[in-house]
Amino acid sequence: MKYLSKEIFGNPIENWLIAIGILVGSFVFVKILYWVFSNIFQKITSKTTNSLDDTLLRTLKKPITFLVIVSAYFYSVKFLHFSLNTESILLNIAYIFIALGITSIISRIIDAVISEVILPISEKSETSFDNHLIPVIQKAVRAIIWSLGVVVGLDNIGFDITAMIAGLGIGGLALALAAQDSVKNIFAGIMIFLDKPFKIKDRIKIDGHDGVVEEVGLRSTRIRTLEGRIVTIPNCTFTDNSVINVTSQPALKVKINLGLTYDTKEDDMQKAINILQDIVKNQDAITDDYAAGFNGFGDFSLNILFMYYVRPESHWLNTQTLVNKEVLKRFKEEGLEFAFPTQTIYKKEI
Numbered sequence: 521m522k523y524l525s526k527e528i529f530g531n532p533i534e535n536w537l538i539a540i541g542i543l544v545g546s547f548v549f550v551k552i553l554y555w556v557f558s559n560i561f562q563k564i565t566s567k568t569t570n571s572l573d574d575t576l577l578r579t580l581k582k583p584i585t586f587l588v589i590v591s592a593y594f595y596s597v598k599f600l601h602f603s604l605n606t607e608s609i610l611l612n613i614a615y616i617f618i619a620l621g622i623t624s625i626i627s628r629i630i631d632a633v634i635s636e637v638i639l640p641i642s643e644k645s646e647t648s649f650d651n652h653l654i655p656v657i658q659k660a661v662r663a664i665i666w667s668l669g670v671v672v673g674l675d676n677i678g679f680d681i682t683a684m685i686a687g688l689g690i691g692g693l694a695l696a697l698a699a700q701d702s703v704k705n706i707f708a709g710i711m712i713f714l715d716k717p718f719k720i721k722d723r724i725k726i727d728g729h730d731g732v733v734e735e736v737g738l739r740s741t742r743i744r745t746l747e748g749r750i751v752t753i754p755n756c757t758f759t760d761n762s763v764i765n766v767t768s769q770p771a772l773k774v775k776i777n778l779g780l781t782y783d784t785k786e787d788d789m790q791k792a793i794n795i796l797q798d799i800v801k802n803q804d805a806i807t808d809d810y811a812a813g814f815n816g817f818g819d820f821s822l823n824i825l826f827m828y829y830v831r832p833e834s835h836w837l838n839t840q841t842l843v844n845k846e847v848l849k850r851f852k853e854e855g856l857e858f859a860f861p862t863q864t865i866y867k868k869e870i
Contacts, residue, residue: 535599535600535601536600538599539596539597539599539600540596542592542595542596542599543589543592543593543596545592546588546589546591546592546593547589549588550585550588550589553584553585553588554581554585557577557581561577562574562577565577570636571636572632572633572636572637575632575635575636576628576629576632579628579631579632580625580628580629583621583624583625583628584625586617586621586624587618587621587622587625590614590617590618590621591618593614593617594611594614594618597610597611597614598611612676612677612678615673615676615677616673616674616676616677618673619669619670619672619673619676620669620670620673622669623665623666623668623669623670623672623673624669626665626669627662627665627666627669630658630661630662630665631658631662634654634657634658634661635658638654639654639655656706656738701754701756702739704756705738705739705740705754705755705756706738706739706755708754708755708756708757708758708759709736709737709738709739709755711758711759712736712741712755712758717758717763717765718733718763718765718767718768719733719736720733720734720735720736721733721734721767722765722766722767722768723765723766723767724743724763724764724765724766724767725763725764725766726743726753726757726758726761726762726763726764727753727757727761729743729745729751729753730745730746730766731743731744731745731746731749731751732744734750737755738755739754739755740752740753740754740755741753741755741758746837767832768832769832770829770832771807771809771829771830771831771832772829772830772832772836773827773828773829774827774828774829774830774836774840774843775825775826775827776825776826776827776844777823777824777825777826778792778796778823778824778826778847778858779818779820779821779822779823779824779858779859780792780821780822780824780856780857780858780859781821781822781857781858781859782820782821782822782859784822784856784857788854788855788856789814789822789824791854791856792824792851792854792856793812793813793814793824795847795850795851795854795856796812796824796826796847797810797812799843799846799847799850800828800843803839803842803843804834805830805831805834805835805839806828806829806830806831806839806843807828807829807830807831809828809829810827810828810829811825811826811827811828812824812825812826812827813825818859819861820859820860820861821858821859822859828843
């Protein structure tokens with residue numbers, strides 16, 4: 521027993537054996553903990569309907585067992601006696617690893633919640649923008665958590681955190697100024713995500729462009745114009761300009777001015793009006809709110825104003841084409857002539 525009282529580096533051998541026993545015991549406990557995770561908890565989680573608990577179990581095993589070993593190291597150091605400087609270094613190592621272990625656990629829990637709960641919900645939405653935004657938010661949250669973890673760890677070992685944060689603030693400001701356009705577009709994209717002024721396959725009008733939304737990204741939105749061209753629009757354009765969502769309208773108004781020749785009789789004018797009303801009355805793509813009437817005398821024609829509304833789920837251009845072709849056909853069958861600019865010259869003999 522006298523042998524155990526001999527000192528090595530200022531500590532009795534007995535204390536060294538106890539400290540080593542704490543470390544060895546922690547490794548044995550980790551093995552038991554791994555077995556419990558793999559054989560008991562895994563069987564329990566496999567019977568549940570959601571995958572969140574399976575992911576948490578799989579991802580938290582390593583950081584939890586790591587914390588057990590680091591905690592054992594911490595208590596081993598505290599059990600022994602060293603010089604103030606040596607003890608400070610050994611404990612600082614423990615503080616850093618404990619901070620990193622706790623940070624890893626928090627980060628993995630949030631990652632699992634986003635991946636297994638939030639992301640599947642966003643995948644069911646009609647826009648792909650959610651799928652772009654969620655991973656970015658996930659990375660940003662992860663970066664913030666790890667930054668805070670590092671800051672807390674450094675604070676525990678005596679670093680001046682105030683000066684570090686001030687330096688990071690200046691660096692962040694310089695980075696923000698250099699990438700202000702990209703940042704502006706990203707924040708505008710987030711506003712589109714939150715406000716949802718339109719969705720995929722909506723027809724919109726913005727900044728002189730008229731087309732159907734094909735993709736909503738984090739920095740830009742792509743629309744296919746009525747001419748078939750793909751136009752990429754920076755997201756900040758949507759916050760700086762008014763957006764007209766044509767698809768959200770109850771119906772699309774079509775307004776046509778038809779001019780018949782001046783030799784058209786009154787009965788024929790009424791016949792033309794009846795034909796127009798009859799054409800749209802039989803169209804499923806057109807609402808019941810339509811009108812046609814003799815609305816004025818032009819310079820070279822008798823004018824008929826014709827208005828109808830195309831249902832939002834219908835293709836307005838195809839519907840308008842069908843109506844126009846039917847008007848042309850029916851007017852020709854009834855002998856109704858469209859007017860065109862004419863000029864009559866009266867010649868006076870002197």
